C-alpha cells in the first residue's frame with residue numbers, strides 16, 4: 001500500500017469540526033457526522049464479501065488430508081482476507097470512508113463463479129440496536145462454509161479505536177473422514193484509524209486474534225503497526241501450534257497483511273529449522289469478482305437497491321438529497337418497529353436465527369482463546385447462526401413488481 005498523501009480537504013473547516021466532534025463522541029459510530037468526501041455509498045452489509053474474494057483459497061482446506069496442514073490452510077485463507085477487509089477501500093479511494101449504516105433486515109446477496117465452482121454469499125443486518133451484521137458463505141462443491149456476525153464498539157483515545165464483537169465459524173468437511181466436519185472458531189482483530197489529522201484515514205490492526213479448531217490446533221496472529229519492525233505498516237506474525245502448547249510451533253507466517261507474507265514450517269525463533277513453504281503476494285493474484293443481481297431484479301431489502309438514491313446523492317455530493325432520502329428509510333423503519341411493538345412481535349430475520357441455547361462451537365472452543373462462550377450476545381442482539389431452513393423457505397420466492405413496490409413503500413418509505 002502506498003503512503004497516504006495528505007488530503008487537501010483536511011484544511012477545510014468541515015474536516016476540522018469533524019475531528020473536534022470525534023474527540024468528544026459517545027462511541028456510537030453511526031452518530032458521527034462526517035464531511036461528504038469521507039462518506040462511502042457502500043453499506044456495511046457488503047463488507048461480509050471480503051471473507052471470500054479468493055474462493056479457491058477459501059475452499060482449499062477441504063482437499064487437504066493432513067489435519068495440521070488443513071489448519072495451516074485455514075490460517076493462510078484468513079491472512080489473505082485481511083487486505084480486503086481492512087485496506088481495500090483506502091487503496092481504491094485514497095482513504096477509508098464512513099460506510100452506510102445498514103437498516104434492520106438489509107440484505108446483501110451475491111455469488112462468486114470461478115475455478116472453485118460456485119461460492120454463495122448471504123449477508124443480513126440482524127440487529128439495529130445494537131447494530132450487528134451476520135453472514136453465511138458456502139463453497140458449493142466442497143461444502144466449506146463460513147458463518148459469523150459482527151458489531152463494533154468504538155472509543156476515542158488519540159484516535160478512533162474499534163473493538164470488534166462477535167466471531168466467525170468456519171466448517172470444513174474432513175476429506176479423510178467423509179461425513180465428519182471440522183470447525184474453526186475465528187476471533188476478530190481490534191483496529192484503529194490512522195491518518196485522521198491529514199484527512200486521509202486508513203486502518204491499522206491491533207493486538208492479536210485467534211483461530212482455534214475442533215481438530216486440536218490454534219493459530220495466534222499478532223498485529224503491529226508502524227514503529228515496529230523497521231517502521232513498516234500492517235505487520236503481523238502468526239504461529240500455529242497444538243492447542244495449549246503455544247511453544248510447540250508447527251508453522252509460522254510473517255509479513256505485511258497488505259503486501260506479501262511468508263509461510264514457514266517450524267518455529268519462528270529457530271531459523272535453522274524453519275523452511276519457507278510459500279510466499280503469498282496479493283499483487284500477483286487476481287480477486288474473483290462477486291456477482292450481484294442487477295438492482296432492478298433485487299429484493300427491495302437488498303442493499304444496493306434500497307440505498308440507490310442515497311448512493312446517487314453521495315456520488316454527486318448533494319447532501320440535501322442524501323438527507324431527505326435517508327430520512328425516508330429511517331422514518332419507515334421507525335414506523336415498522338412501532339407496529340411490531342404494538343403487535344408484540346419481532347422483525348423476522350430472513351436467513352439467520354438468534355440461538356436460544358448455548359452454542360456448542362463456542363462452548364467447546366471459546367475457552368481455548370479466552371473469549372466469552374456467550375458470543376458477546378448482549379452486545380450483538382444474540383448469537384446469530386445461519387438458518388438453512390429459513391434459507392430454503394425463501395429460495396425461489398420471486399416477488400412480483402407490484403409486491404416489490406409495496407414492500408419498498410412500507411419498509412423504506414420509497
Ligand SMILES: CC(C)CCC[C@@H](C)[C@H]1CC[C@H]2[C@@H]3[C@@H](O)C=C4C[C@@H](O)CC[C@]4(C)[C@H]3CC[C@]12C
Nearest residue numbers: 029047085086096097098099150152162201203
Ligand atoms: C473513516 C472514519 C473517519 C470514520 C469511521 C468509519 C468506521 C465506522 C469504519 C472504518 C473502518 C471500518 C471497518 C473496516 O475496516 C472493516 C471491517 C471488517 C468487516 O468484516 C466488519 C466491519 C469492519 C470492522 C468495519 C467497521 C466500520 C469501520 C470501523
